[in-house]
Amino acid sequence: MNEKDLLEELIKVSEEDSSLTPKQAKILQAAIETFAEKGYASTSTSEIANKAGVAEGTIFRHYKTKKDLLLSIVSPVVTKFAIPFFADRFVQDVFENKTNESYEELLRTLLMNRFEFVNRNTTLLRILLQEVSLHKEIQELFQKNFLEKVYPKFVEVIEEYQNKGEISKDIRVDTAIRLMMTTLIGFIITRFIIMPDVEWDDEYEIEQTITFIRKGLR
Amino acid sequence: MNEKDLLEELIKVSEEDSSLTPKQAKILQAAIETFAEKGYASTSTSEIANKAGVAEGTIFRHYKTKKDLLLSIVSPVVTKFAIPFFADRFVQDVFENKTNESYEELLRTLLMNRFEFVNRNTTLLRILLQEVSLHKEIQELFQKNFLEKVYPKFVEVIEEYQNKGEISKDIRVDTAIRLMMTTLIGFIITRFIIMPDVEWDDEYEIEQTITFIRKGLR
Amino acid sequence: MNEKDLLEELIKVSEEDSSLTPKQAKILQAAIETFAEKGYASTSTSEIANKAGVAEGTIFRHYKTKKDLLLSIVSPVVTKFAIPFFADRFVQDVFENKTNESYEELLRTLLMNRFEFVNRNTTLLRILLQEVSLHKEIQELFQKNFLEKVYPKFVEVIEEYQNKGEISKDIRVDTAIRLMMTTLIGFIITRFIIMPDVEWDDEYEIEQTITFIRKGLR
Amino acid sequence: MNEKDLLEELIKVSEEDSSLTPKQAKILQAAIETFAEKGYASTSTSEIANKAGVAEGTIFRHYKTKKDLLLSIVSPVVTKFAIPFFADRFVQDVFENKTNESYEELLRTLLMNRFEFVNRNTTLLRILLQEVSLHKEIQELFQKNFLEKVYPKFVEVIEEYQNKGEISKDIRVDTAIRLMMTTLIGFIITRFIIMPDVEWDDEYEIEQTITFIRKGLR
DNA sequence: AATGAATGAGACTTCATTCAT
DNA sequence: AATGAATGAAGTCTCATTCAT
Numbered sequence: 001m002n003e004k005d006l007l008e009e010l011i012k013v014s015e016e017d018s019s020l021t022p023k024q025a026k027i028l029q030a031a032i033e034t035f036a037e038k039g040y041a042s043t044s045t046s047e048i049a050n051k052a053g054v055a056e057g058t059i060f061r062h063y064k065t066k067k068d069l070l071l072s073i074v075s076p077v078v079t080k081f082a083i084p085f086f087a088d089r090f091v092q093d094v095f096e097n098k099t100n101e102s103y104e105e106l107l108r109t110l111l112m113n114r115f116e117f118v119n120r121n122t123t124l125l126r127i128l129l130q131e132v133s134l135h136k137e138i139q140e141l142f143q144k145n146f147l148e149k150v151y152p153k154f155v156e157v158i159e160e161y162q163n164k165g166e167i168s169k170d171i172r173v174d175t176a177i178r179l180m181m182t183t184l185i186g187f188i189i190t191r192f193i194i195m196p197d198v199e200w201d202d203e204y205e206i207e208q209t210i211t212f213i214r215k216g217l218r
Numbered sequence: 219m220n221e222k223d224l225l226e227e228l229i230k231v232s233e234e235d236s237s238l239t240p241k242q243a244k245i246l247q248a249a250i251e252t253f254a255e256k257g258y259a260s261t262s263t264s265e266i267a268n269k270a271g272v273a274e275g276t277i278f279r280h281y282k283t284k285k286d287l288l289l290s291i292v293s294p295v296v297t298k299f300a301i302p303f304f305a306d307r308f309v310q311d312v313f314e315n316k317t318n319e320s321y322e323e324l325l326r327t328l329l330m331n332r333f334e335f336v337n338r339n340t341t342l343l344r345i346l347l348q349e350v351s352l353h354k355e356i357q358e359l360f361q362k363n364f365l366e367k368v369y370p371k372f373v374e375v376i377e378e379y380q381n382k383g384e385i386s387k388d389i390r391v392d393t394a395i396r397l398m399m400t401t402l403i404g405f406i407i408t409r410f411i412i413m414p415d416v417e418w419d420d421e422y423e424i425e426q427t428i429t430f431i432r433k434g435l436r
Numbered sequence: 437m438n439e440k441d442l443l444e445e446l447i448k449v450s451e452e453d454s455s456l457t458p459k460q461a462k463i464l465q466a467a468i469e470t471f472a473e474k475g476y477a478s479t480s481t482s483e484i485a486n487k488a489g490v491a492e493g494t495i496f497r498h499y500k501t502k503k504d505l506l507l508s509i510v511s512p513v514v515t516k517f518a519i520p521f522f523a524d525r526f527v528q529d530v531f532e533n534k535t536n537e538s539y540e541e542l543l544r545t546l547l548m549n550r551f552e553f554v555n556r557n558t559t560l561l562r563i564l565l566q567e568v569s570l571h572k573e574i575q576e577l578f579q580k581n582f583l584e585k586v587y588p589k590f591v592e593v594i595e596e597y598q599n600k601g602e603i604s605k606d607i608r609v610d611t612a613i614r615l616m617m618t619t620l621i622g623f624i625i626t627r628f629i630i631m632p633d634v635e636w637d638d639e640y641e642i643e644q645t646i647t648f649i650r651k652g653l654r
Numbered sequence: 655m656n657e658k659d660l661l662e663e664l665i666k667v668s669e670e671d672s673s674l675t676p677k678q679a680k681i682l683q684a685a686i687e688t689f690a691e692k693g694y695a696s697t698s699t700s701e702i703a704n705k706a707g708v709a710e711g712t713i714f715r716h717y718k719t720k721k722d723l724l725l726s727i728v729s730p731v732v733t734k735f736a737i738p739f740f741a742d743r744f745v746q747d748v749f750e751n752k753t754n755e756s757y758e759e760l761l762r763t764l765l766m767n768r769f770e771f772v773n774r775n776t777t778l779l780r781i782l783l784q785e786v787s788l789h790k791e792i793q794e795l796f797q798k799n800f801l802e803k804v805y806p807k808f809v810e811v812i813e814e815y816q817n818k819g820e821i822s823k824d825i826r827v828d829t830a831i832r833l834m835m836t837t838l839i840g841f842i843i844t845r846f847i848i849m850p851d852v853e854w855d856d857e858y859e860i861e862q863t864i865t866f867i868r869k870g871l872r
Numbered sequence: 873a874a875t876g877a878a879t880g881a882g883a884c885t886t887c888a889t890t891c892a893t
Numbered sequence: 894a895a896t897g898a899a900t901g902a903a904g905t906c907t908c909a910t911t912c913a914t
Contacts, residue, residue, distance in 0.1 A: 021894075039352045041259035044887060055896040060889060062894095126351070133348055133411075134257045171426060178408060178423075179401065179430045186400030193351075205396075208389060212397045216434030239877065262904060273879045278906060280877090457873075475788045477695035481909060491875040496910065498873095562787070569784055569847075570693045607862060614844060614859075615837065615866045622836030629787075641832075644825060648833045652870030675898065699884060709900045714885060716898090875914080883907070890900080 005120040024062045026052040031069055036123045040070050040131050070127075071137060077124045078141045081117060103166040106157070107210045111184055115191075115206065122192045129193065151177070167217045176217055183213050223338040242280045244270040249287055254341045258288050258349050288345075289355060295342045296359045299335065321384040324375070325428045329402055333409075333424065340410045347411065369395070385435045394435055401431050441556040460498050462488040467505055472559045476506050476567050506563075507573060513560045514577045517553060539602040542593070543646045547620055551627075551642065558628045565629065587613070603653045612653055619649050659774040678716045680706040685723055690777045694724050694785050724781075725791060731778045732795045735771060757820040760811070761864045765838055769845075769860065776846045783847065805831070821871045830871055837867050 020028075030052035034043045045066055049056045063069040118125055132138045154177050161167045167176060187209045191200060238246075248270035252261045263284055267274040281287040336343055350356045372395045379385045385394060405427045409418060456464075466488035470479045481502055485492045499505040554561055568574045590613045597603045603612060623645045627636060674682075684706035688697045699720055703710040717723040772779055786792045808831045815821045821830060841863045845854060 023895080039257075039259055041257060042352070045889085046887070056888090057890080057897065058895055061896095064889095066888065130348070130351055133344070134260065172422075175423060175426050178405075179427065182404030182408060183397065183401060186404045187396075190396060190400060204390075205393060208393050209397065212434040215436065216430040218433065241878075263906085264904080274905090275880065275907080276878055279879095282906095284905065459874080475693075475695060477693060478788070480907075482907090492909090493876065493911080494874055497875095500910095502909065566784070566787055569780070570696065608858075611859060611862050614841075615863065618840030618844060619833070619837060622840045623832075626832060626836060640826075641829060644829050645833065648870040651872065652866040654869065677899075698882075700882080710884090711886080711901065712899055715900095718885095720884065875912105877912095877914105879909100879911080881908090884905090886904070887902090888900100891896105891898095893896080893898105 005124075021062075023052070023054050023058055027054055027059055027062065027069075028073065032073055032123055032127065035070065035073070035131075036126045040066075040127070041134075067135075067137075070131065070135070073124065074128055074131060074138055075141060077121065077128050078138065078145060081114070081121075081125065081128070103161045103164070104210060104214060107213060108206070111187075111206055111210065114184070115188060115202075118188050118192050122196070126193055129189075154181075166214070171217065179216065180213055183209060183216075223342075239280075241270070241272050241276055245272055245277055245280065245287075246291065250291055250341055250345065253288065253291070253349075254344045258284075258345070258352075285353075285355075288349065288353070291342065292346050292349060292356055293359060295339065295346050296356065296363055299332075299339075299343065299346075321379045321382070322428060322432060325431060326424070329405075329424055329428060332402070333406060333420075336406050336410050340414065344411055347407075372399075384432070389435065397434065398431055401427060401434075441560075457498075459488070459490050459494055463490060463495055463498065463505075464509065468509055468559055468563065471506065471509070471567075472562045476502075476563070477570075481505075503571075503573075506567065506571070509560065510564050510567060510574055511577060513557065513564050514574065514581060517550070517557075517561065517564070539597045539600070540646060540650060543649060544642070547623075547642055547646060550620070551624060551638075554624050554628050558632065562629055565625075590617075602650070607653065615652065616649055619645060619652075659778075675716075677706070677708050677712055681708060681713055681716065681723075682727065686727055686777055686781065689724065689727070689785075690780045694720075694781070694788075721789075721791075724785065724789070727778065728782050728785060728792055729795060731775065731782050732792065732799060735768070735775075735779070735782075757815045757818070758864060758868060761867060762860070765841075765860055765864065768838070769842060769856075772842050772846050776850065780847055783843075808835075820868070825871065833870065834867055837863060837870075 027048060030048045030050075031043070034048055034051060037043075045059050046056050048069075049059055052059075059066075059069065063072060128138070132142065155173055158167060158173050158176050158180075162169050162173075187205065191202075191205070245266065248266045248268075249261075252266055252269060255261075263277055264274050266287075267277055270277075277284075277287065281290060346356070350360065373391055376385060376391050376394050376398075380387050380391075405423065409420075409423070463484060466484045466486075467479070470484055470487060473479075481495050482492050484505075485495055488495075495502075495505065499508060564574070568578065591609055594603060594609050594612050594616075598605050598609075623641065627638075627641070681702065684702045684704075685697075688702055688705060691697075699713055700710050702723075703713055706713075713720075713723065717726060782792070786796065809827055812821060812827050812830050812834075816823050816827075841859065845856075845859070
């Protein structure tokens with residue numbers, strides 16, 4: 001797979017417009033590593049500076065505060081993980097061709113797409129999960145992205161497949177969305193965050209998860 | 219329901235054998251509140267002392283370190299949440315009478331039991347979720363309780379219902395456990411941690427969740 | 437030798453007039469041990485209480501402050517080590533029978549007597565040496581005992597042996613005292629404090645030290 | 655005498671290679687003063703900071719711990735006092751020209767050399783003496799320097815003068831070394847540490863001390 | 873006489889941030 | 894842009910001492 005992770009992408013982009021100095025890239029890398037390992041609050045800027053091979057002051061030349069540094073790391077993850085569930089190019093990939101795509105195919109595309117994303121950005125997701133409950137800036141980002149962008153799209157999709165008879169009409173839309181997302185996200189988090197060290201038969205688990213949702217909602 | 223939450227229970231018990239001084243109870247209460255709100259690392263012992271109306275030194279008379287205080291809060295939650303999934307008295311409630319109990323009834327007992335537990339201990343669970351990834355002491359507690367006690371019981375149960383034809387034999391036991399637990403825990407966490415402020419029709423959601431699992435695994 | 441060390445002596449005496457409770461004796465023992473090992477300032481009263489198997493408050497029932505405890509340990513050592521050099525019963529042993537005793541015999545009695553004393557009270561002496569420079573109460577004790585009691589006796593003795601021709605009249609009395617005491621005390625401290633773990637041929641060293649002083653002052 | 659003390663020397667050296675910031679020099683000065691007066695354990699870092707006119711945090715930028723600060727003060731004293739007894743340039747001064755130098759001359763050079771050193775560094779020596787028995791790091795420094803460097807040289811010298819007939823062959827080498835060093839160091843400590851406020855006729859005391867040793871070992 | 877919970881001052885140390893270079 | 898010395902507030906923890914029981 002030739003897709004890069006978010007950090008690489010960020011660095012790549014900024015090489016072109018030189019919006020990111022090499023030291024800054026090192027700082028981001030070091031911060032991500034350390035935040036993931038010890039949590040934001042227990043990571044000191046001096047440790048980041050050390051690991052990045054940079055003077056302590058240099059961090060603050062690029063990020064006004066430590067929290068700025070966190071947000072600059074976490075924000076793109078929120079928007080790229082949550083939004084893309086239904087936005088931009090992704091929408092086309094997943095939903096626009098909905099006429100000729102079965103429900104099963106939609107689930108598969110959706111799951112595999114996010115599976116790959118998290119696979120490439122596990123560390124970032126770990127930070128996000130750890131910090132989201134402690135910083136309302138992040139929560140607001142979440143709400144904004146989810147409520148305004150993801151949720152309405154999902155409603156649309158669920159209703160369509162209810163009409164097509166692939167999802168039971170006896171179940172409320174909200175509940176269906178909850179069960180579906182819980183199962184998808186639960187799988188991904190179990191796979192990459194909770195038990196990353198277990199041997200996984202990914203293909204099998206993905207298929208079983210899809211079947212589980214389909215049968216469960218029928 | 220006249221069941222108490224863990225803290226009350228602890229205080230009640232210790233009133234009888236006076237293993238907990240009144241100040242110590244205040245400290246626990248204050249610590250729980252603050253840890254849940256700001257996270258362990260961002261909570262200062264002086265803030266806890268203030269909120270508890272106690273001198274800062276008093277905290278350290280009862281808990282050798284701040285981390286000890288955290289663990290004394292979190293450990294019982296792990297053991298009471300994770301172990302009891304299948305241990306002691308609970309086992310009898312849920313599994314022992316399995317001959318005359320249907321799979322559906324088992325799921326309902328299981329879900330409602332843990333639903334009530336979390337309902338009474340939301341704050342404690344919030345702390346646990348926030349800190350588990352940052353403290354390997356907690357992780358070890360988890361592993362021990364889950365791997366040694368919960369997991370084997372689950373295997374047993376899944377296999378039994380596969381034999382009875384209520385769960386498909388095409389699905390691997392581990393995968394079935396994962397899907398089932400993901401859905402159960404995902405529901406509880408969504409209900410109490412992620413979106414506690416939404417109006418919930420608990421009875422409906424519980425029934426739908428049970429149905430979803432049953433149909434999904436059939 | 438059936439002489440006891442100072443602590444035993446203190447305990448023994450107080451058993452008769454019950455001036456020292458058993459707990460108090462334990463406290464003294466624990467304090468001596470710990471002061472010697474870590475120094476007064478780095479020893480906490482709670483550590484002493486622990487080691488003595490006593491509640492923290494108990495120490496302060498017997499000794500108003502931690503410093504009181506130190507002084508109650510160190511004072512008898514000063515008076516018994518420094519004063520006795522020339523006081524009380526000891527004076528009779530060592531000096532009163534000076535008519536028929538040679539200078540060599542005097543040195544031997546003196547050295548062996550103090551040698552035995554330190555041998556029985558090494559721990560106490562260690563504490564004294566460590567703390568003397570930091571507490572002026574102890575220094576004053578020292579000065580009082582040495583200047584008023586030890587020194588004048590020494591002057592007397594030195595002059596006598598200068599008259600008898602065993603000590604050179606070319607050397608000032610003060611200087612002779614200094615050289616003599618430095619050598620005696622230097623030996624004892626080297627023997628018991630600085631290098632207690634080396635194998636010592638005590639008899640030989642004592643004789644050589646006496647010879648060294650005699651020849652050096654002749 | 656235009657020789658500086660160790661602290662001045664350290665500051666001077668570091669001005670050239672700027673290895674010591676001005677604040678750091680102030681910290682050292684303040685620490686030395688206060689350690690000597692109250693002892694290491696009873697000196698607080700805040701007191702040092704105050705006296706140095708520096709923020710408390712500044713101390714820890716330069717010395718990781720309070721103990722580091724102590725060792726950075728004490729280590730050079732050990733190596734410069736103990737090692738140089740017989741090392742480097744000093745060896746040449748004192749021993750190398752031994753063919754034409756009498757035993758008396760050697761003693762005089764040795765004593766006067768160390769006398770001057772302590773005269774210039776009394777405060778540092780006071781700290782060393784106070785702390786040596788409480789910190790095994792310092793003890794190890796001592797052992798290393800004394801056993802490996804000073805002691806073998808002394809053996810050599812004593813044996814040489816035994817052969818030349820200036821020291822009695824009846825006395826064991828170790829005992830001779832002990833008596834000699836005890837007398838030398840005893841004098842210096844009495845002069846500068848125990849009774850620095852008395853009027854001393856240094857020239858006289860030095861000569862008498864040398865004579866005492868020579869006659870005592872003959 | 874003895875306990876041990878409680879205290880509050882103060883210990884050492886960390887840390888995000890600033891600023892002169 | 895980068896440095897790193899300096900800061901001072903705040904953090905965790907220790908400690909001698911008190912007091913109700």
